[in-house]
Amino acid sequence: MTSPLAWADGQPGTAPSGSRRLVDLIFRARELGIIGVLAVFVAVAASVQPRFVDSQNIKFVFSNTVIFALLALGETLVVLARNYDLSVGSVLGLSAYLSAHLFSQVHGIPIAAVFLVGLAIGLGCGTVNGLIVAVARVPSLVVTLATLYIFRALDVLIIGGGMVVAASLPGGFLAIPTSSAGAVPYLAMVVAGVVALGAYYLRSFRSGRELYAIGSNPEAARLAGIPTGKRVFTAFVASGAIAGLAGVLWAAVYGTIDSTAGYGYELTVVAAVVVGGVNIFGGSGTVIGAALGALLLATINQALYVLGISSFWDKAIDGLLIVVAISLDHWITVRLTAALRKRSLQHAT
Amino acid sequence: MAFGVVTPVVTTFATAGTALAAPHHALVKGLKVFVIPKNLGNSYFTTADSVKTGGALLALKQLGEIGQETSGTTDTPSSQLPVIQADITKGANALIISGTDPSALCPTLDSAMKKGITVVTYDSDTNCRDLFINQATPQGIGAIEVDLIAKEIHDAGQIAIVSATIDDTNQNTWIRYMKQELKKYPKVKLVKIVYGNDDTATSVQVTQGLLSSYPNLKGIISPTTVGIAAAASVLDTPKYRGKVQLTGLGTPNEMKKYVADGTVQAFALWNPANLGYLAAYAAVELASHAITNAQGQSFVAGRLGKFTVGPDHTVLLGPPFVFNKSNINNFNF
Numbered sequence: 009m010t011s012p013l014a015w016a017d018g019q020p021g022t023a024p025s026g027s028r029r030l031v032d033l034i035f036r037a038r039e040l041g042i043i044g045v046l047a048v049f050v051a052v053a054a055s056v057q058p059r060f061v062d063s064q065n066i067k068f069v070f071s072n073t074v075i076f077a078l079l080a081l082g083e084t085l086v087v088l089a090r091n092y093d094l095s096v097g098s099v100l101g102l103s104a105y106l107s108a109h110l111f112s113q114v115h116g117i118p119i120a121a122v123f124l125v126g127l128a129i130g131l132g133c134g135t136v137n138g139l140i141v142a143v144a145r146v147p148s149l150v151v152t153l154a155t156l157y158i159f160r161a162l163d164v165l166i167i168g169g170g171m172v173v174a175a176s177l178p179g180g181f182l183a184i185p186t187s188s189a190g191a192v193p194y195l196a197m198v199v200a201g202v203v204a205l206g207a208y209y210l211r212s213f214r215s216g217r218e219l220y221a222i223g224s225n226p227e228a229a230r231l232a233g234i235p236t237g238k239r240v241f242t243a244f245v246a247s248g249a250i251a252g253l254a255g256v257l258w259a260a261v262y263g264t265i266d267s268t269a270g271y272g273y274e275l276t277v278v279a280a281v282v283v284g285g286v287n288i289f290g291g292s293g294t295v296i297g298a299a300l301g302a303l304l305l306a307t308i309n310q311a312l313y314v315l316g317i318s319s320f321w322d323k324a325i326d327g328l329l330i331v332v333a334i335s336l337d338h339w340i341t342v343r344l345t346a347a348l349r350k351r352s353l354q355h356a357t
Numbered sequence: 358m359a360f361g362v363v364t365p366v367v368t369t370f371a372t373a374g375t376a377l378a379a380p381h382h383a384l385v386k387g388l389k390v391f392v393i394p395k396n397l398g399n400s401y402f403t404t405a406d407s408v409k410t411g412g413a414l415l416a417l418k419q420l421g422e423i424g425q426e427t428s429g430t431t432d433t434p435s436s437q438l439p440v441i442q443a444d445i446t447k448g449a450n451a452l453i454i455s456g457t458d459p460s461a462l463c464p465t466l467d468s469a470m471k472k473g474i475t476v477v478t479y480d481s482d483t484n485c486r487d488l489f490i491n492q493a494t495p496q497g498i499g500a501i502e503v504d505l506i507a508k509e510i511h512d513a514g515q516i517a518i519v520s521a522t523i524d525d526t527n528q529n530t531w532i533r534y535m536k537q538e539l540k541k542y543p544k545v546k547l548v549k550i551v552y553g554n555d556d557t558a559t560s561v562q563v564t565q566g567l568l569s570s571y572p573n574l575k576g577i578i579s580p581t582t583v584g585i586a587a588a589a590s591v592l593d594t595p596k597y598r599g600k601v602q603l604t605g606l607g608t609p610n611e612m613k614k615y616v617a618d619g620t621v622q623a624f625a626l627w628n629p630a631n632l633g634y635l636a637a638y639a640a641v642e643l644a645s646h647a648i649t650n651a652q653g654q655s656f657v658a659g660r661l662g663k664f665t666v667g668p669d670h671t672v673l674l675g676p677p678f679v680f681n682k683s684n685i686n687n688f689n690f
Contacts, residue, residue: 057570064596065569072562168398174590175613186594262557263590264583264611269557313566316549 063191076302082247090290097273098159103255130252138244174263223290386421404690405633413633434461451475456483479636499534513544514575560587579605
């Protein structure tokens, strides 16, 4: 499937044209749509249980969103270029344990150094994925399904039956996710900043635009002289690095880390990305949409727990949202293609 | 763990082999005893079994037996069964097993017992064995958790339970006994039971949900080690520390931080090393024919003292052990 909207818009260096404005408008409408759904859920939850919107609960929702929002950012880079990274949960688990374990191995190690180690572990895993996909040209779905198991197995082998416990982590580290300004944790602000940077990169940098081009039509992108292999490789490295960082945050949020950290997260992340309006076949979508998708899923999750509804419904609603999001995408793509074609015909005459 | 120095036991296997004609009540040395936890690499069982922690293998070593820990890598009968069969082939005199399934292991274990091999279960019982070493009674576990939380909230207020899965047999039995014990505290109201599926992230979310929907909540009981650590990480903020009490079943290492900073005052569990140690003594006593598995038979299990076989061929380790600020640093598991 091709989505010509971004390709039409993806020529590096072109001045904003009529079609670009139209595409921007659609993207913005897509993000506004998620915010709208979010507002409806919050309003319903708050009308049943007013405490859903008290500052403590809002804080809980944000703290549950940050890790998924980060992972969704990395996943979006990969999905935009028509690839998939299913190994993010395992990379997160590996990084969470190995980085947190450092606190008890190296006495007095600075917290920043531990984040760097988590980042390095993620970079390593991402490089493995990227090399196999870009150089050996194995489909990424297969590659990352394999590394999903391999990284998790590595994690289990290293940890054995052990775990990192909260007592071995410094207080300053555990305070990272809980310190906040009012209802908004500082960490959520930092993650929002990172997502904004990601959005700026994808919108305004040539290599960022090229990811859209690759996802729209890989063959055409290659013929147009875009170094597709290099771009895809970089996207996997970035996704791995982000998952590595998210692993360190996971350790700070939960305090107890065994070999199950991040188990099954890949599906939630893909769900957030799709619900956030990123086309599952690449070529269109934004990281802000993906982060909003993560926020929406976390909010629904929390609403069900607060309202005391069985968590079975949680998965069912996630599933429903995915179907709605994909159908909506398809509909928009068809309409937009028609609109753009009509417009270019008008320009031609 | 505070069990002192291991005394080396010198056993020459030449004499061990001839020691079978043992004098009255003396224990046979040189027995091949296999300790078979649910799976290898599980820190709970490592504590129950190791020499270092004072578990089953230490008892076997002190008694002059040939002890070995064997099991599969996953907590399933299909992983544990081949290991049990191999141990029987290797000429086991006794098997100490934590069953991965109450009935799936039975054809194998029954044939072992027919061959005269002693089968003792610990931690998790099966329907086929000579003796079960019970870590604590469900009544004891249910009661201690309610008593602890009632004391911490001064016998009045709302409490909730963070359990594992909705169909977990152990959890539901314990919760049933908790409800029974709660009748002693008319002003303590159990408002909600939530399920964290023994997953850290889910347990954190259900705890957050409780705090948001019950602002007057005074206490939480989590009878699962994953749940209590997750709940503690949520309560470990100035807003909740000391205001919402937490107790349940936990392991000392996971809970150390939260006990030290006052988030948790006390929690319970049995001592897995004592459980393994007792199981080893019982297995050797039975295999040596020093005791039978009949009710009323008694034996001395080293540092733990005297035990008596109770109904249904079980030996009870004792009441659950309560960990708090004053003793938690003596433990490492």
